[in-house]
Amino acid sequence: MSSDSWLARATNAVPDATATWTGAFSEALQLRDVAEPLREAAVAGSLGDWTRLLTDVVVTSCKAMGWPAAAKGHKLDLLSQPGEEYLGIDVMAFPAQVPRTQAIPKWPMPIAVFELENVRERVAYSLWKVLCVRADLRVVFGYRSDWDQVRAMVRELEEDVIRGFPTEQWSSLGDQIVLVTGSRGEGDTFPHGYFKLWRLNVAKGRFEKM
Numbered sequence: 001m002s003s004d005s006w007l008a009r010a011t012n013a014v015p016d017a018t019a020t021w022t023g024a025f026s027e028a029l030q031l032r033d034v035a036e037p038l039r040e041a042a043v044a045g046s047l048g049d050w051t052r053l054l055t056d057v058v059v060t061s062c063k064a065m066g067w068p069a070a071a072k073g074h075k076l077d078l079l080s081q082p083g084e085e086y087l088g089i090d091v092m093a094f095p096a097q098v099p100r101t102q103a104i105p106k107w108p109m110p111i112a113v114f115e116l117e118n119v120r121e122r123v124a125y126s127l128w129k130v131l132c133v134r135a136d137l138r139v140v141f142g143y144r145s146d147w148d149q150v151r152a153m154v155r156e157l158e159e160d161v162i163r164g165f166p167t168e169q170w171s172s173l174g175d176q177i178v179l180v181t182g183s184r185g186e187g188d189t190f191p192h193g194y195f196k197l198w199r200l201n202v203a204k205g206r207f208e209k210m
Contacts, residue, residue: 017065017112017137018176022197022210024064025180028057029191039190042182047118047143050182054141058091058114066096067111080106087133089113112137120144123153127161131173139178147196150181154198154207162205170202179207 029035034053041049055071062069070076071091075084078094086092091114097104113135115126123142130138144150157179165173177200185194198207 016176018178018199021061021065021112021137021139022178025057025061026191028060028064029195031057031060034060035190039185039194042143042194043184045145045184050143051116051118054116054182055091058116058139062091062093062112065093067093068097069093078108086110089130089133090116110135112139114139114141116141118143120153124157124160127157127179131161131177136174137176137178138174139180141180141182143182146183147186150183150196153181154179158206162200167205170205173200173202175200175202177202178210 029038034057038050038053038057040046041053052073055073059069059071059074068076068078069091070078070084070086070093072084074091075082076094078097079086092110093112093114094108095111110133113130113133115130117123117126117140123140126142127140130140142150142153144153162170162173179198179200181196181198182194188194197210199210200206201208
């Protein structure tokens with residue numbers, strides 16, 4: 001599906017941004033200039049390169065959605081204060097601009113926030129961090145060497161972060177919270193064997209594979 005198709009879906013009052021963004025993200029991962037370098041970084045455990053390349057992929061996916069995005073190396077002048085990172089968030093995206101006949105707010109609320117983390121102890125912090133931000137879609141990326149470690153990380157995030165909130169607060173977290181886990185891959189074709197997507201089931205307090 002073309003970027004224009006994703007943009008049409010994203011700006012047509014689609015209530016669930018998760019479904020359209022994950023599709024745009026999957027397409028961006030497969031772009032020729034990023035797919036092989038990102039696969040090599042994942043296999044080699046070159047986490048600095050992994051984070052840098054993946055940041056570019058996330059920004060590309062946001063642009064496909066029609067969302068202006070700010071990130072390191074991607075300066076945004078949409079707000080009154082131009083910048084690359086706002087509120088210490090790795091990638092922050094804003095709704096597609098309204099028609100010129102409508103007033104554009106100087107300080108619009110973000111529509112999506114993304115944190116990319118490759119240090120074990122900081123993935124939980126990144127999840128807590130995005131949960132503290134008001135946005136429709138909140139996404140955290142975490143890297144582990146293999147899928148046993150990935151599954152352990154998911155369980156730790158559920159136990160340490162989500163279940164750290166009183167159960168009566170779970171519904172207030174929102175239902176568009178996504179965890180993207182990356183690893184060295186299982187020998188499958190890139191990117192399917194290298195990335196897994198999980199969505200928080202707020203009723204059960206756990207992440208479920210998408």
